[in-house]
Amino acid sequence: MRAPFDGAVAGVTASAPHAMIRTPRANAAAKAKPAGRTRRQEKAEQVRLALFDAAARVVGKHGYAGASVARITTLAGVAQGTFYNYFASRQDLLxxxxxxxxxxxxxxxxxxxxxxxxxxxxxxxxxxxxxxxxxxxxxxxxxxxxxxxxxxxxxxxxxxxxxxxxxxxxxxxxxxxxxxxxxxxxxxxxxxxxxxxxxxxxxxxxxxxxxxxxxxxxxxxxxxxxxxxxxxxxxxxxx
Amino acid sequence: MRAPFDGAVAGVTASAPHAMIRTPRANAAAKAKPAGRTRRQEKAEQVRLALFDAAARVVGKHGYAGASVARITTLAGVAQGTFYNYFASRQDLLxxxxxxxxxxxxxxxxxxxxxxxxxxxxxxxxxxxxxxxxxxxxxxxxxxxxxxxxxxxxxxxxxxxxxxxxxxxxxxxxxxxxxxxxxxxxxxxxxxxxxxxxxxxxxxxxxxxxxxxxxxxxxxxxxxxxxxxxxxxxxxxxx
Amino acid sequence: MRAPFDGAVAGVTASAPHAMIRTPRANAAAKAKPAGRTRRQEKAEQVRLALFDAAARVVGKHGYAGASVARITTLAGVAQGTFYNYFASRQDLLxxxxxxxxxxxxxxxxxxxxxxxxxxxxxxxxxxxxxxxxxxxxxxxxxxxxxxxxxxxxxxxxxxxxxxxxxxxxxxxxxxxxxxxxxxxxxxxxxxxxxxxxxxxxxxxxxxxxxxxxxxxxxxxxxxxxxxxxxxxxxxxxx
Amino acid sequence: MRAPFDGAVAGVTASAPHAMIRTPRANAAAKAKPAGRTRRQEKAEQVRLALFDAAARVVGKHGYAGASVARITTLAGVAQGTFYNYFASRQDLLxxxxxxxxxxxxxxxxxxxxxxxxxxxxxxxxxxxxxxxxxxxxxxxxxxxxxxxxxxxxxxxxxxxxxxxxxxxxxxxxxxxxxxxxxxxxxxxxxxxxxxxxxxxxxxxxxxxxxxxxxxxxxxxxxxxxxxxxxxxxxxxxx
DNA sequence: AATGAATGAGAGTTCATTCAT
DNA sequence: AATGAATGAACTCTCATTCAT
Structure with a gap:
């Protein structure tokens, strides 16, 4: 509804036909308290979404070739290293x-x-x-x-x-x-x-x-x- | 029948519908002696063709992304610098x-x-x-x-x-x-x-x-x- | 007989010839109640041992160069941050x-x-x-x-x-x-x-x-x- | 006799027991004019030697771990990219x-x-x-x-x-x-x-x-x- | 005491292009 | 005209360490 991907990502998670989607969160999920998401989890999801959204914008504007990790993370407002907490590689996100x-x-x-x-x-x-x-x-x-x-x-x-x-x-x-x-x-x-x-x-x-x-x-x-x-x-x- | 592009390139040269195609050769052509092509010109044309042909093969095999100038010139049997005597840039040839x-x-x-x-x-x-x-x-x-x-x-x-x-x-x-x-x-x-x-x-x-x-x-x-x-x-x- | 290092580490602690060995535990030890180790202390010692043991295995298998904190803590079953409660740095443990x-x-x-x-x-x-x-x-x-x-x-x-x-x-x-x-x-x-x-x-x-x-x-x-x-x-x- | 490696490298080339030694020069050598080395070849050999010598110094001072390509090339006075004209990889030189x-x-x-x-x-x-x-x-x-x-x-x-x-x-x-x-x-x-x-x-x-x-x-x-x-x-x- | 996400400097490597020879 | 070594910016990715929770 609002920023691109809010819905899209939820949709993916829901129907989950993508074996390739895997984030650090996945491990932690196992230990998650039954009562809803923790703050940490929420924040992590936000960062993931921000990266996703940034990637979509960057590819839309500069193309895949121009979608460097540096550009994506800058737009998402996180450090470059953070990217690799959420995606195994640039290609993985792409x-x-x-x-x-x-x-x-x-x-x-x-x-x-x-x-x-x-x-x-x-x-x-x-x-x-x-x-x-x-x-x-x-x-x-x-x-x-x-x-x-x-x-x-x-x-x-x-x-x-x-x-x-x-x-x-x-x-x-x-x-x-x-x-x-x-x-x-x-x-x-x-x-x-x-x-x-x-x-x-x-x-x-x-x-x-x-x-x-x-x-x-x-x-x-x-x-x-x-x-x-x-x-x-x-x-x-x-x- | 034989190497790809012999015909193709000739075809292009003949109908020349490509405003973007312009090589150093073009200048040289202007100075051409009226009486047929000199040896030098023929040789140059051969090199151009060799580069073209090599590029087609390389792209066919490795894709555009893998079509580095080094690969193309190696396959064509000329030095890397020679490339730029015939094409303004890698992109130009591509x-x-x-x-x-x-x-x-x-x-x-x-x-x-x-x-x-x-x-x-x-x-x-x-x-x-x-x-x-x-x-x-x-x-x-x-x-x-x-x-x-x-x-x-x-x-x-x-x-x-x-x-x-x-x-x-x-x-x-x-x-x-x-x-x-x-x-x-x-x-x-x-x-x-x-x-x-x-x-x-x-x-x-x-x-x-x-x-x-x-x-x-x-x-x-x-x-x-x-x-x-x-x-x-x-x-x-x-x- | 069982996990490597149970004995080894005990031995070190006993003869303690290593001026460099000093962990957060050392401080805690000072405050120790005279009457035996508390539960907390035992648990902490277990974690320390687990990290030590994990490090030995990792170095044995991947070498020092491959002994990242992430690998060691994963094998020990604790979070990365926990590592620094027991050792001043990666080098310290190593x-x-x-x-x-x-x-x-x-x-x-x-x-x-x-x-x-x-x-x-x-x-x-x-x-x-x-x-x-x-x-x-x-x-x-x-x-x-x-x-x-x-x-x-x-x-x-x-x-x-x-x-x-x-x-x-x-x-x-x-x-x-x-x-x-x-x-x-x-x-x-x-x-x-x-x-x-x-x-x-x-x-x-x-x-x-x-x-x-x-x-x-x-x-x-x-x-x-x-x-x-x-x-x-x-x-x-x-x- | 003078700068480290002048002799050493010659020695290696002479007895050549190192299949791993291979530089871009190797190709060109085939086309070399019979009458002695060209200027280009001499210069290339100098650069190779400079890199070798720089590497030895750097490793001697900072160890292999500290022997980054950047340090080596800086000391040798060439650009980083030049390194890869002479050695397939950092490890190759090392x-x-x-x-x-x-x-x-x-x-x-x-x-x-x-x-x-x-x-x-x-x-x-x-x-x-x-x-x-x-x-x-x-x-x-x-x-x-x-x-x-x-x-x-x-x-x-x-x-x-x-x-x-x-x-x-x-x-x-x-x-x-x-x-x-x-x-x-x-x-x-x-x-x-x-x-x-x-x-x-x-x-x-x-x-x-x-x-x-x-x-x-x-x-x-x-x-x-x-x-x-x-x-x-x-x-x-x-x- | 435990967590684990965030950090960011720094690593090796590639390659189109230039230019002195 | 041909050469090919030199260039250096840009890339992806790693990881010890920190710190808010």
């Missing part, structure tokens, strides 16, 4: 960035799609929600973009998350008979084709100057919907 | 890599599409030809992938090249009435959606272990063609 | 390690020598007992080895201990007329020459792979005894 | 230090021993020459001492060198009948016992304050000679 924000994105999109029955309309909502999320979290665009190269482990985790979610959605649609012409082994390719549309066009249309993020033009959404509804024929007969 | 290979790719695809009239069938041919090219030039997949992050200028130049070519094709199709449902301002989005499909799926399907490049599965191509032909409905009525 | 084990070694050797009257035979027993001790306490070999460089104060203390003991033995032998050719001022050099033999050959012959400790070959002991009995002539006339 | 000086030591000792026939007298000369060398190269004492722990590869190389040399000498003596009481398999132990005497006593007697090196007392040498000549009996009958 690899957690995308999956964490990805969870948040998924939640954001899911909320927008709820209620719509028609599959193309659902996809249109997802598409719009994706772009909406980019505006809510401008850093995400760059993080998403560069992660494949700079944080491949994190990228793969995120990719698997998103693809699994998408696949579930398309498989349900398939069962409902909403994708009549497609065979079972064509669902996965379809997943990637839809992810491609979203991801690739965001690079062209959302990326503004100086890290700014723009809303996508309606013509893009119209073209996408037509393609999904009728293919390249685009709906000859008109709506 | 930015020329993708546009050069992109020209070659364009030529390869154009040759495969020739003769086909149906627009969906043409796109299928392009799609197949793209994957075919990846197998011919395995290094291209990695270069294409990483360029956006490591050689953004080069990536943009390449992207503009490809998009322009695509746009021309789709606009001709549009004029022929092959994209009946689409408005003028939806052609460009369509271009990006088709590029997205090609580019994004290549990452998922073509990337084999250890830099190997695989052929795409037929299910992917079937799904793509169905999507183009009928949208998500996928051709309920059958072909 | 410097106590060798003298403590050295006392144990001395006791071990003394027990083996008892009863033998011939001086060369006594030295042979010491020599064998030294190697025997190494096998009983494998960590000692590494500690002894590295202490000179990493814990020079501790090394000097240990060295002085051993040399003093040795000197006492040789002086008694001298008085008995067992070292007929040597002048008074040659006793000390002799001490160092005997210590040299023991210490140096242990590095060559006892050190096995992966911290394992081997028994010395009999040929070494034969050569040593011959040297002591007859010099380089080695006993031409037979024994 | 491992070369002892073998290089060891060769010089060997030469020094050999020169002193020449001419003497009696084996004990030869060993006395070696012993004296060893201490003499320590005074000529004060840094050597510390380097020798710490190498086992900080530069184990270098130490092993040096140790093997010295032991081989010694062994050759003792085997020749053995063949001459100079070590009448010793069996073949006792020669090696003898080698180590003599090396022990030299090495260990140097720590006790040569080490002065502040890296100063003292001459050994005559009593040490007398004791040593007596031990070698008659064993612990020390020559009852007198000379």
């Amino acid at each position: 690899d957690q960035l995308l999956p964490a924000m990805g969870e948040e994105m998924l939640a954001h999109i899911a909320a927008e799609v709820r209620g719509e029955r028609d599959e193309v309309a659902r996809e249109e909502r997802r598409f719009r929600a994706f772009f909406g999320f980019l505006q809510k979290r401008p850093a995400f665009l760059r993080i998403l973009n560069e992660a494949e190269v700079y944080a491949p482990r994190g990228f793969r985790a995120h990719f698997a998350n998103i693809a699994a979610e998408y696949r579930r959605a398309l498989e349900r649609a398939h069962e409902r008979g909403a994708l009549p012409g497609f065979a079972d082994d064509e669902i996965e390719p379809l997943v990637f084709l839809l992810m491609a549309a979203r991801s690739y066009t965001s690079l062209r249309y959302a990326q503004g100057p100086a890290g700014r993020v723009k809303a996508p033009p309606e013509s893009l959404i119209r073209a996408y919907v037509k393609l999904l509804r009728h293919g390249l024929a685009g709906g000859t007969a008109g709506p | 930015d020329q890599l993708l546009p050069a290979m992109g020209e070659e790719m364009l030529a390869h695809i154009a040759a495969e599409v020739r003769g086909e009239r149906d627009e969906v069938a043409r796109e299928e041919r392009r799609f197949r030809a793209f994957f075919g090219f990846l197998q011919k030039r395995p290094a291209f997949l990695r270069i294409l992938n990483e360029a956006e992050v490591y050689a953004p200028r080069g990536f943009r130049a390449h992207f503009a090249n490809i998009a322009a070519e695509y746009r021309r094709a789709l606009e001709r199709a549009h004029e022929r009435g092959a994209l009946p449902g689409f408005a003028d301002d939806e052609i460009e989005p369509l271009v990006f959606l088709l590029m997205a499909a090609r580019s994004y799926t290549s990452l998922r399907y073509a990337q084999g272990p250890a830099g190997r490049v695989k052929a795409p599965p037929e299910s992917l191509i079937r799904a793509y063609v169905k999507l183009l032909r009928h949208g998500l409905a996928g051709g309920t009525a059958g072909p | 410097d106590q390690l060798l003298p403590a084990m050295g006392e144990e070694m001395l006791a071990h050797i003394a027990a083996e020598v008892r009863g033998e009257r011939d001086e060369v035979a006594r030295e042979e027993r010491r020599f064998r007992a030294f190697f025997g001790f190494l096998q009983k306490r494998p960590a000692f070999l590494r500690i002894l080895n590295e202490a000179e460089v990493y814990a020079p104060r501790g090394f000097r203390a240990h060295f002085a201990n051993i040399a003093a003991e040795y000197r006492r033995a040789l002086e008694r032998a001298h008085e008995r007329g067992a070292l007929p050719g040597f002048a008074d001022d040659e006793i000390e050099p002799l001490v160092f020459l005997l210590m040299a033999a023991r210490s140096y050959t242990s590095l060559r012959y006892a050190q096995g792979p992966a911290g394992r400790v081997k028994a010395p070959p009999e040929s070494l002991i034969r050569a040593y005894v011959k040297l002591l009995r007859h010099g380089l002539a080695g006993g031409t006339a037979g024994p | 491992d070369q230090l002892l073998p290089a000086m060891g060769e010089e030591m060997l030469a020094h000792i050999a020169a002193e021993v020449r001419g003497e026939r009696d084996e004990v007298a030869r060993e006395e000369r070696r012993f004296r020459a060893f201490f003499g060398f320590l005074q000529k190269r004060p840094a050597f004492l510390r380097i020798l001492n710490e190498a086992e722990v900080y530069a184990p590869r270098g130490f092993r190389a040096h140790f093997a060198n010295i032991a081989a040399e010694y062994r050759r000498a003792l085997e020749r003596a053995h063949e001459r009948g100079a070590l009448p009481g010793f069996a073949d398999d006792e020669i090696e132990p003898l080698v180590f016992l003599l090396m022990a005497a030299r090495s260990y006593t140097s720590l006790r007697y040569a080490q002065g304050p502040a890296g100063r090196v003292k001459a050994p007392p005559e009593s040490l040498i007398r004791a040593y000679v007596k031990l070698l000549r008659h064993g612990l009996a020390g020559g009852t009958a007198g000379p």
Whole structure:
């Protein structure tokens, strides 16, 4: 709700699909008093969050290549050494960035799609929600973009998350008979084709100057919907 | 046929759509004796080519991040300092890599599409030809992938090249009435959606272990063609 | 018999020849109630012992260089900060390690020598007992080895201990007329020459792979005894 | 002859038992003009020597642990990066230090021993020459001492060198009948016992304050000679 | 007395670029 | 035009020690 990541990190912790997330706190947790978190734990969590948040901002602004530990810790307001109390390495944090924000994105999109029955309309909502999320979290665009190269482990985790979610959605649609012409082994390719549309066009249309993020033009959404509804024929007969 | 890039580089030099490509050679060319190239010029061109070729191989194998000037010059068999007689900076060469290979790719695809009239069938041919090219030039997949992050200028130049070519094709199709449902301002989005499909799926399907490049599965191509032909409905009525 | 050092440390405390050994406990000891140790004191002594024992194990396995406070406290099962309640610094503990084990070694050797009257035979027993001790306490070999460089104060203390003991033995032998050719001022050099033999050959012959400790070959002991009995002539006339 | 290492390094290069010695120059050497060294090569050799010399001084003064690349390069008057043009790593240089000086030591000792026939007298000369060398190269004492722990590869190389040399000498003596009481398999132990005497006593007697090196007392040498000549009996009958 | 997170100086190493030869 | 050694800033990471809780 407020600073980036408050929600995102909580989301990750909740669903916890990231074996790589591990902080010093983890050990101490075992000895924790049953009655709620201690002050120390709270403070530690704050620092962790501050580092996470700082990393997201720094990557958003300078890219992964420019995300030095020095920059991140300075922005977070802690000493460089402190970083290594929370993350095993620079790469460790970098690899957690995308999956964490990805969870948040998924939640954001899911909320927008709820209620719509028609599959193309659902996809249109997802598409719009994706772009909406980019505006809510401008850093995400760059993080998403560069992660494949700079944080491949994190990228793969995120990719698997998103693809699994998408696949579930398309498989349900398939069962409902909403994708009549497609065979079972064509669902996965379809997943990637839809992810491609979203991801690739965001690079062209959302990326503004100086890290700014723009809303996508309606013509893009119209073209996408037509393609999904009728293919390249685009709906000859008109709506 | 033989070493990568002999053709590619020639192609670039020929069509020269890259404002950023400018080397010390350019100056020398101005002074060239009218009667053909001197020995010196030929030798220089050879060195330039060797550096280019070495860079492509190195990036293909080690990625842009691992493409140090030392590695490139060692592979090319020249001293490190020599590099800067031909390229303004490491980045300069890196930015020329993708546009050069992109020209070659364009030529390869154009040759495969020739003769086909149906627009969906043409796109299928392009799609197949793209994957075919990846197998011919395995290094291209990695270069294409990483360029956006490591050689953004080069990536943009390449992207503009490809998009322009695509746009021309789709606009001709549009004029022929092959994209009946689409408005003028939806052609460009369509271009990006088709590029997205090609580019994004290549990452998922073509990337084999250890830099190997695989052929795409037929299910992917079937799904793509169905999507183009009928949208998500996928051709309920059958072909 | 059980955890290393129970005895060793007790020994140190008993004979206390180490001016440098002084821990927070020492203060507490002053305030001790006359009637035996309190629970608190016992607990504290346990922690001290645990740290000591952990340090010996860590140095035995990872060497002094790898004996970080973090590793030692983790193995001892206490927090890092606790360390500084018992030792003034990392170096302080490290410097106590060798003298403590050295006392144990001395006791071990003394027990083996008892009863033998011939001086060369006594030295042979010491020599064998030294190697025997190494096998009983494998960590000692590494500690002894590295202490000179990493814990020079501790090394000097240990060295002085051993040399003093040795000197006492040789002086008694001298008085008995067992070292007929040597002048008074040659006793000390002799001490160092005997210590040299023991210490140096242990590095060559006892050190096995992966911290394992081997028994010395009999040929070494034969050569040593011959040297002591007859010099380089080695006993031409037979024994 | 002048600055430390001029000779030492040459010595190493000559007998070259150190597979680990490798500098960038090695490549270039292949292309070298036949007619003598170029200026560049000479300069490079100078820098290499300067680094070597600086390293020896630094280790002599601050120990291996204090021999940071920064200190070494500062003393040598070159930039830190330059270091890595000559040595693969800090450890690489550190491992070369002892073998290089060891060769010089060997030469020094050999020169002193020449001419003497009696084996004990030869060993006395070696012993004296060893201490003499320590005074000529004060840094050597510390380097020798710490190498086992900080530069184990270098130490092993040096140790093997010295032991081989010694062994050759003792085997020749053995063949001459100079070590009448010793069996073949006792020669090696003898080698180590003599090396022990030299090495260990140097720590006790040569080490002065502040890296100063003292001459050994005559009593040490007398004791040593007596031990070698008659064993612990020390020559009852007198000379 | 025990905790353990925070600190920050300092380590080794890399590499694009320069420039005297 | 070619060389390749020199440069030095920048990087990630370690760890003994401190100190508020």
